Amino acid sequence: MLKKILTGAAIAALAVGLGACSSTRPADGGGDAAGGGSTECNVGIAMPTRSLERWINDGEQLQKKLQDAGCTVDLQYADNKTDQQISQIQNQISGGAKILVIAAIDGSTLGPVLQEAKAQNAKVIAYDRLINGSENVDYYATFDNYKVGTLQGQYIESQLGLKDGKGPFNLEPFAGSPDDNNAKFFFAGAWDVLKPYVDSGKLVVPSGKSPANDDAWASIGIQGWASDKAQSEMDNRLSSFYGDGKKVNVVLSPNDSLAIGIEASLKSAGYTPGADYPIITGQDADKANVKAILDGAQAMTVWKDTRALGDRVFTMIQEIKDGKEVEVNDTKTYDNGKKVVPSYLLTPEVVTKADVQSKLIDSGFLKASDVGL
Numbered sequence: 001m002l003k004k005i006l007t008g009a010a011i012a013a014l015a016v017g018l019g020a021c022s023s024t025r026p027a028d029g030g031g032d033a034a035g036g037g038s039t040e041c042n043v044g045i046a047m048p049t050r051s052l053e054r055w056i057n058d059g060e061q062l063q064k065k066l067q068d069a070g071c072t073v074d075l076q077y078a079d080n081k082t083d084q085q086i087s088q089i090q091n092q093i094s095g096g097a098k099i100l101v102i103a104a105i106d107g108s109t110l111g112p113v114l115q116e117a118k119a120q121n122a123k124v125i126a127y128d129r130l131i132n133g134s135e136n137v138d139y140y141a142t143f144d145n146y147k148v149g150t151l152q153g154q155y156i157e158s159q160l161g162l163k164d165g166k167g168p169f170n171l172e173p174f175a176g177s178p179d180d181n182n183a184k185f186f187f188a189g190a191w192d193v194l195k196p197y198v199d200s201g202k203l204v205v206p207s208g209k210s211p212a213n214d215d216a217w218a219s220i221g222i223q224g225w226a227s228d229k230a231q232s233e234m235d236n237r238l239s240s241f242y243g244d245g246k247k248v249n250v251v252l253s254p255n256d257s258l259a260i261g262i263e264a265s266l267k268s269a270g271y272t273p274g275a276d277y278p279i280i281t282g283q284d285a286d287k288a289n290v291k292a293i294l295d296g297a298q299a300m301t302v303w304k305d306t307r308a309l310g311d312r313v314f315t316m317i318q319e320i321k322d323g324k325e326v327e328v329n330d331t332k333t334y335d336n337g338k339k340v341v342p343s344y345l346l347t348p349e350v351v352t353k354a355d356v357q358s359k360l361i362d363s364g365f366l367k368a369s370d371v372g373l
Contacts, residue, residue: 038321038322038323039098039099039123039320039321039323040096040098040321041066041069041070041071041072041098041099041317041321042071042072042095042096042097042098042099043066043071043072043073043074043097043098043099043100043101043317044073044074044076044089044092044093044095044097044099044100044101045059045062045063045073045074045075045076045101045127046076046078046085046088046089046092046100046101046102046103046104047059047075047076047077047078047103047127048077048078048080048085048103048104048105049077049078049079049080049105050077051080052225052257053284053286053287054284054286054306055077055103056077057306058103058127058128058306058309058310059075059077060075061306061307061310062075062101062310062313062314063075065310065311065314066314066317069314069318071317071321072096074091074092074095074097076088076091076092078105080105080224081105082105082106082109085104085105086109086110086113089102089110089113089117090113090116093113093116093117093120093122097117097122098120098121098122098123099122099123099124099125099317099320099321100117100122100123100124100125101125101127101313101317102124102125102126102127102131103126103127103128103129104126104129104130104131106179107126107129107130107131107132107133107181107336108132108133110131110134111133111134111136114131114134114136114137115134115136117136118136123138123139123320124136124137124138124139125138125139125140125141125313125316125317126139126140126141126142126341127141127142127309127313128141128142128143128182128309129142129180129181129182130142130181130334130336130341131336131341132181132336132337132338133336133337133338134336134338135338135339137336137339137341138326138341138342139316139326139328139341139342139343139344140334140341140342140343140344141309141312141313141316141343141344141346142182142309142343142344142345142346143304143309143345143346143347143348144345144346144347144348145182145185145186145189146185146186146188146189147189147347147348148185148186148189148254148283148302148304148348149185149186149187149188149189149190149191149192149193149254150189150190150192150193151189151302151348151349151350152186152189152190152252152254152281152283152300152302153189153190153191153192153193153194153252154193155279155281155299155300155350156171156190156193156194156250156252156279156281157193157194157197159250159279159299160249160250160279162197162202162203165202166202167197167201167202167203168201168202168203168204169202169203169204169249169250170204170205170206170242170246170247170248170249170250171194171198171203171204171205171248171249171250171251171252172205172206172207172209172234172237172248172250172251172252173190173191173194173205173209173210173211173220173251173252174220174222174230174233174251174252174253174254174258174262175187175211175217175218175220175221175222175254176221176222176225176254176255176258177221177222177223177224177225178218178221178223179223180225183217183218183221183254184214184217184218186254186255186283187211187214187217187254188214188217190252190254190281191211191213191214191217192214194252195213198210203250206237206241206242206246207237207240207241208241209237222258225255225257225258226257226261227257227258227260227261227264228261229261230253230257230258230259230260230261230262230265231261231262231264231265232261232265234251234261234262234265234266235265235268235269238265238266238269242269247271247276247278248266248271248278249278249279250278250279250280251278251279251280251281252281253280253281253282254281254283255282255283255284256282256283256284256285256286256288256289256298256301257284257286258282259280259281259282259289259292259298259301260286260288260289260292262280263280263292263297263298266278267297273295273296273297274296277296277297279299280297280298280299281298281299281300281301281302282298282300282301282302283301283302283304283348284301284302284303284304285301285303285304285351285360285365285366286301287366287370287371289301290351290356290360290366290370290371291371291372293351293352293353293356294353294356294371294372294373296353299352300350300351300352301350301351302348302349302350302351303348303349303350303351303359303360303365304346304348305346305363305365307365308346309346312344312346315327316344326342327344328342328343328344329343329344329345330342330343330344330345331343333345356371356373357373361373
């Protein structure tokens with residue numbers, strides 16, 4: 001199943017949107033191109049939206065590191081609108097950007113603008129979302145997204161004792177936005193762990209929202225990763241399939257945004273944290289969700305330290321600037337339909353209530369006051 005997931009031409013990226021915001025502040029020392037294959041450090045960063053906490057952090061942290069290194073930086077946030085992002089990238093190219101870092105809203109539409117980048121000898125790094133259908137993507141930096149789902153599935157497997165033959169348990173699975181290239185990887189990683197237990201009857205899906213295989217994941221996808229849509233979907237499942245005392249035991253939520261909506265639905269239906277409260281998974285270690293973990297309303301989140309992703313992309317940019325070989329650790333997995341894009345994959349990790357202090361607070365990823373500690 002994984003092979004099918006990894007080699008299919010991907011549909012592109014995340015759509016969740018609020019207001020666009022531009023943050024542009026060129027540094028004084030964007031160096032000139034020199035001999036030996038070096039490249040001017042004029043960088044355009046194109047982020048999809050400011051509506052998710054992580055994109056704000058990702059963009060601003062990378063911008064600061066580059067400016068501190070003397071690079072000229074143009075950071076743009078699109079209003080989750082593809083046309084707007086394309087226009088922003090075109091402006092960055094016109095403004096002399098020699099390196100583009102793009103977290104695509106819809107990567108399948110970026111082919112023409114990347115051709116413009118190629119004509120200007122600009123290098124392109126796809127940031128956390130693969131850009132599809134273009135040979136002009138030089139590198140891809142992301143986390144191991146299949147591993148994200150695997151960690152969620154394994155956590156459920158362990159907590160319920162499924163390997164020991166325990167069950168049956170009532171499961172409600174959710175998947176991410178159908179237009180997000182990463183969502184299929186998240187679901188596949190989890191479903192490859194959990195579906196055998198569905199097939200054996202140890203996990204039961206009362207709503208019937210149980211994809212027949214990894215490829216059918218979009219049938220339960222929540223458009224735009226929207227919390228309110230996840231809440232509405234969970235409301236419908238609870239009201240339609242959980243009468244007469246039947247309870248949900250576990251919810252596969254691929255990220256924290258969906259988990260917040262699912263938790264709100266459960267609360268409205270009378271579920272309260274405690275011994276019989278459902279296991280709910282997540283991803284991103286958003287502040288509200290970490291607080292929910294501490295309060296017992298969410299079991300875990302898969303933490304992707306986006307500072308490490310920013311650090312990796314910063315290193316890639318420095319290697320491009322200096323004319324050095326760019327380090328990658330995957331040259332087989334990410335086929336965008338035109339080429340296999342050389343990639344650098346980082347490793348995610350599970351955070352539970354017991355880990356919040358040591359992993360998130362002590363590392364400086366979050367402040368104790370952010371989560372009520």
